[in-house]
Amino acid sequence: MQIPVRIVLVETSHPGNIGASARAMKTMGLDELVLVAPRDFPSAEATARASGADDVLARAHIVDSLGDAIADCGFVAGASARPRRLSWPVADPRRSAAALLDHAPHTPVAMVFGPEHSGLTNEDLGLCNQVVHIPANPAYSSLNVAMAVQVLCYELRVALLDRREAGNDAPRERGKAGAWAAPGLEEREAPPATAAELEGFYRHLESALSTAEFLNPERPRQLKLRLRRIFQRSGLDRNEINILRGALTALQGGRKEG
Amino acid sequence: MQIPVRIVLVETSHPGNIGASARAMKTMGLDELVLVAPRDFPSAEATARASGADDVLARAHIVDSLGDAIADCGFVAGASARPRRLSWPVADPRRSAAALLDHAPHTPVAMVFGPEHSGLTNEDLGLCNQVVHIPANPAYSSLNVAMAVQVLCYELRVALLDRREAGNDAPRERGKAGAWAAPGLEEREAPPATAAELEGFYRHLESALSTAEFLNPERPRQLKLRLRRIFQRSGLDRNEINILRGALTALQGGRKEG
CATH class of the missing domain: 1.10.8.590 (Helicase, Ruva Protein; domain 3)
Incomplete structure (x- = not known):
């Protein structure tokens, strides 16, 4: 059961994180990895941390910009650990996984992860249709990037298994359309328009x-x-x-x- | 919001995995770590991989046996990557998180993870009330132990947030988020723009x-x-x-x- 979601890692600093991400992907049945301007790749450390997922690394595409990585995609989710000043539509991993699977039959889709220390820029998020926020301890929200990849790939697998279980013909549970839900008022800089x-x-x-x-x-x-x-x-x-x-x-x- | 679930790592070989587990715990709001006969701890590598979660490492208890680690617990879940010959009650991470939170108000509870290469033995599982299986790619189910800790701690946090939300008198109006929901793809007359x-x-x-x-x-x-x-x-x-x-x-x- 392959999961047709592209994972894009933007300007990853540590090759170990690239390897660990490849392993996380493969355990959950994803295999399409695109690296945007990685600092150090290929690398022995990436291969070591990939463990048996070195085939995912070997097939990874390397591109210069996020725009190139997702040019053909009709739906793109970008991971963000931080609340943003500019208000984006924010989904939790479960809703985002549902939205990615909803779109996947119709268009290539991607999930994007930023550099370790800074995360995705607002320009990067400008290319995304949705921001995914993993609910974390506000006092320490520093998820390792490969851990974030693991959590999102896990949610994708669980969502796909749930759908198979429910039967392919089962309607797509409208509630989950909350995928595009607008952020809560507290996250916006202005009230919703009346x-x-x-x-x-x-x-x-x-x-x-x-x-x-x-x-x-x-x-x-x-x-x-x-x-x-x-x-x-x-x-x-x-x-x-x-x-x-x-x-x-x-x-x-x-x-x-x- | 602390999550009152003890994480127990049994005979972990690589100190980096202990550090990464501490970080995974802290990002999700867990802080009680017990190490059963770790091969190499304390260790500079554990501290490095813990990043800002070295306080969790510093407070970790080290014990000789799994029995000691969970002696006071009224409910224990044990992670297993492999199907077992002996049939245990098996839960997925979401159900297991719910069971741990159900018990937590009444008794100490723990989630147990085995050694990297072999996992928990049947004897270890005999001390558990429930086996947790993370659904993985059957062709490559080799989740890193710290990744497994991340997924389970994530499910605990999501479950606790859901309960708080449900318990609140002013429900968060999940449905209303759908006010901004995009129409289902089946209603659209054209493919999503790339x-x-x-x-x-x-x-x-x-x-x-x-x-x-x-x-x-x-x-x-x-x-x-x-x-x-x-x-x-x-x-x-x-x-x-x-x-x-x-x-x-x-x-x-x-x-x-x-």
């Missing part, structure tokens, strides 16, 4: 797009709905509404400075 | 907003990230990318019909 604020933005957007003749005045409804759905899914906060409206005004020629 | 397609859209958006002087050419980074985040959260499909790019072209004066 329905009225959202409406204000949509009216602004629709008026601009009518003027630009993008919306067909006879039958604007379908396209309006599609546009709204994109932003509804995103779970906008008040700051983001302001950014979007500012951008729209600028595009209309208002030349508002950001 | 990372490369998303990049194409972001470049288009950023170029349009630079021309419109919305992005400050000196410091565009923060605003670019915020804009990307909005769309990354949304989980765009290929049709939606086309709609957004069409809208952008129209707003730029391309007058593209929708």
Whole structure:
């Protein structure tokens, strides 16, 4: 039972962690490893720590950037140990495993892990659809990267076994769609936009797009709905509404400075 | 939030694994470690691998036998990677974590891990109330012992967090997170956009907003990230990318019909 999820390790410093990650992957049935600019690889230490998983190391791809590692992926989860100032949609490992398996039949998917000391940058997370946070002791949240790989690969295996047990035809348990759940209010820098604020933005957007003749005045409804759905899914906060409206005004020629 | 479960490592060969286990424990909020006849401890390698969890090592008890390690315990789970000839009651990590937490208010409880190469003997398992088996790749089930400690401690933490959440009078409204949930793939009319397609859209958006002087050419980074985040959260499909790019072209004066 192979699990079709790519593991991407970004700028890993210690080759032992690469080897231990390969071993963790193989124990759980994953075998696609991509290394973004590893500091020291190939390496005898990586091979030693991989134990019997040196075949995973041997097949690992090495690329220069995270963008290259995930260019073909339709869904990417990025591991983060730290709360972020910028609010991302955060999932726990169980929900993230469910989301990865939901997408896997339709597109390549990847799980990304950052460098040992710094973790993924905000730029890296900008390439991800979801942030995965392993719930850890707030007083000591320093999970080793290979340990994090083990936990996530374990959750992927458990999720896949659960699905097989439930039967392939069984519906995909909507509750787990919480995969994309927006973070709790306490993690955001601004309150969620109210329905009225959202409406204000949509009216602004629709008026601009009518003027630009993008919306067909006879039958604007379908396209309006599609546009709204994109932003509804995103779970906008008040700051983001302001950014979007500012951008729209600028595009209309208002030349508002950001 | 301390988790009152003792971790017992039996005849561990490699001190690095003892250190890594201490780190794994502390990240999940466990701090009671008992070592049964470790081959090499204390050890500089254990301390190095413990990273900031050397306090757990410093407080570790060393005993001569598993019997001594668990003498006061009313419930003991023993990890086993291998199917046993003798049939033991076997639990997966999630069920075992639940059983340990069920007993913990009433008695000391322990989770036991065997030596690296051989695992717990049948005699050792005879002292346990339950065997825990981490579901692994049958073709390569060789989990490192510290990785196994990490997975079990992770399940304990998740189980405890779930119980706290459930016990809270104000339930955390799990379902509501689904408010932002993306629609199931089966409802989508197009495949998820790939990372490369998303990049194409972001470049288009950023170029349009630079021309419109919305992005400050000196410091565009923060605003670019915020804009990307909005769309990354949304989980765009290929049709939606086309709609957004069409809208952008129209707003730029391309007058593209929708």
